[in-house]
Amino acid sequence: MSETNGTTPTGADSGPAVPPRPDTPPLGPGAPQPPYSSWNATAPIPTGGAAFGYPSPHAPAPKKQPRRFGAPVLIGGMLAAALVGGGTAVATGYAVNASGPAGLTAVSGQPVVINNPENVTAVTAAAAKASPSVVTIEVSGGNASGSGSGIILDAAGHILTNTHVVTLGGEVANPAIAVRTSDGQVHDAKVVGTDPLSDLAVIKIDAANLTAATLGSSSSLNVGDTAIAIGAPLGLSGTVTDGIVSTLNRTISIASSAVPDAPAEGSQDSSDDEFNFQFPGQQEAPSGQGSIAVNVIQTDAAINQGNSGGALVDVNGDIIGVNVAIASASSGSTASGDSGNIGVGFAVPIDYAKRIANDLVAHGTATHGLLGVTVQAKAADTASGSTSFSVGAEVRSVSGGSPAEKAGLKQGDIITGVGDRSVEDSLSLTAVIREYAAGSQAKVHFTRDGQPQSVDVTVAEVTE
Template identity: 60%
Template sequence: MSEQYGGTDGPQRPLPPQPPAPPASSNPASANDGSAGDSAHDRQTQQFPDPASPSGPAHPGAQPQPQNQPFYGSGQGQHQYGTPGYAPATASAPRRFGAGTLVAGMLLAGLLGGGVAVGADALLDNDSQASSSGQPRSVVVNNEDSVNAVTAAAVKASPSVVTIDVSASGGSGTGSGIILDDDGHILTNTHVVTLGGTVASPTIEVQDNEGRVFAATIVGTDPLSDLAVIKVDAPNLTPATLGDSDDLNVGDTVIAIGAPLGLAGTVTDGIVSTLNRTISVQSSAAPESESDGSGEDDGNGFRFAPPDGSSQSQTSASNSIYLDVIQTDAAINHGNSGGALVNTSGDIIGVNVAIASASEESGSIGVGFAVPISYAERVAQEIIRDGSATHGFLGVSVTPATASDSSTFTVGAEVAENPAAGTPAAQAGLKTGDVITAVNGIPVTDAQSLTAAIRMQAAGSKVTIDYARGTSTDSTDVTLGNSADQ
């Protein structure tokens, strides 16, 4: 008969013997200046090689049960930048803890005035048969003389990554999370703690790297970034060291750590495939609607599918959110949601959020996505401080840029009509026909990437917008409004 280890009610029971955790580098990277990630516990051991830079919505899975889900957005047409409305979602049918798939429609922006639509898996595992109980969660090192940068980074970061079990009367699932501080704040995805937008007050348990289990409560969720913060009351936590995702280069080695298919402590590696990729995923706070079960194919063999793994048509943009993400070929699977993407110094540089998949049941095909930690940390700290996060508002309707006699710029977001008086866009002097090409240096290739770039910024922040007017280029500084006020 199985026992619960490390519960909050009563004394904790020790887990069965596990392989000893390897020593951490005696030369860890410096923590960031924020409140998270600057108090990692010291670990004494033999020094590992200095992890230098490289030379060059997920849980255990069984067959998910269909449920009603919202439609996905096509991302076409004009977009007014503000906050979409959300309604309570209906809970899914009861499912056993474990694997399953939270799949979302995804739009890859970056082509001329448009995007390539593919299926995206938000990595929430439901009803899995796999179990990591009693299995090693620490990184095993058998030969300390041959430890490489990936191993050293995993040794440093893995104690800060946890497995999250979420259950409610309507279902259950598993994801991953990142310990932010000694107070027990843990960063994860909104779709993990809401089971893809189906529940508001679930039961949450967190299992740490040592196998201890603690009850957790939700501090706050932010559906527009698909990020959330939960909290545990636990001693001797190991906060993560947060890196700087703004320093990443394409080709950098990165390591994904989490609980794919419920297998806690799994480490995979790859490279940064591209930066500033815009994807569209279903909002985890969106209302649900009936699925016709047919699904949509983008012509390239990829399918759109909702969080429970059933098929669904791609007809509405109202339930979609747009994220500017890191793309990686490190293997990411169901259950990795909310887990860490780290650099070779063992610093967190991203929060795993989605994968592209050829079907609702397929796993990693080498196209995974993570929310940059520079964005995720800002959202997390606002949630911890205020219970919610803010997002910028520009106040402009745009369409994909098109070739015309008056302009040679065909990549960007073209202002469709003069902005309303008093909006940040109007105050910045933007006019009909202007083609916005960048926000704070982040390329804008279409309406969706502009949405993502603006919403990455906090309300009230000042940004620089590059734009083309006719055959000339210019830039303007603008103070963003608050999307929640629109």
């Protein structure tokens, strides 16, 4: 549906609800591999590793004064993080040149020695645990080429990354992909599935002795928690940067990495925004390309071109997000390889990414929820009668036969939340509804005639 009277369509083309797909198995160390014939659809979805949690009272001190560990604690931490040797962590750096598949060449890695085991920080142990599960990805097709990062999901060789990495921002439909693992080996990869609406993708390599990542829980994060970005910025494999979780559930709009005629439901005119949100290294979106709305983790850990698809890690070395975008000033300057990182980076939360990855591995595609309403931002009421703050998404129209109509939503209702997430405008409503799988149930909170109400809605499926 096209925009009308300043409103923004949010799934107005909905039809009958699509039944949910059977639960797909979790990804992570020890997870069963396809075809998953014995998967128990009623079993809870594991996190791919140990239960998420922040150690107390052993949590790290603020970044400026990192916690230091004595030798006994260090040794135990190293064992947990799969470090090699007494007091020596082995990491590897590699060169990228024009030879080999998609420009990758494996070279001998040099061990990085921990010179002072008495003063190793928590970031050191977390990075050492997660780094073997992060790969460098080179993509080429036609006259285009680029690089990014990825996260090893299981021993079968499934790797989670961004759709914009494997399609070069929507430019390449049939890419040649090469993956360099942390041991310096280079492997050809094939695309298992892409999901432009979350900008996530899964590729696969055939390789032995892969180290699957431990997937954490983004729902357990706090603002201020340590965040560690691991990837290959500017092609520099195995790069680690650290910072904090700056905020949670930030809704941003980024270019769709699908073909230019992909739907852009829920997008808003961002010409007046102070910042643009874009893929690291992207100068501007291709002409005619749509946009997607995504809820993300914001971090000040440095994210640059090549970090896309890489890991955002917590202090335990568990994956909490998939690095996806950066912010740049709307004046046209970019926070990428030219002007550098400005400390505002974004990652797709791992809780959302796990669902998408499971669907892509099992089916090659993923589903997204559709509500079936057209909305606009509802301004907060003030004594002066004018404000730039919005407090919800006001329903302007409800599509006939849509999930919204079946649930009883009406024109004039102001949607203020979905589940435990707040809704401020059409963009945040679109982003949170898209996180639900087609056929699943979402609790929508709204006000009608000033009275708060809630209703359960079985969402339909977004179709292109």
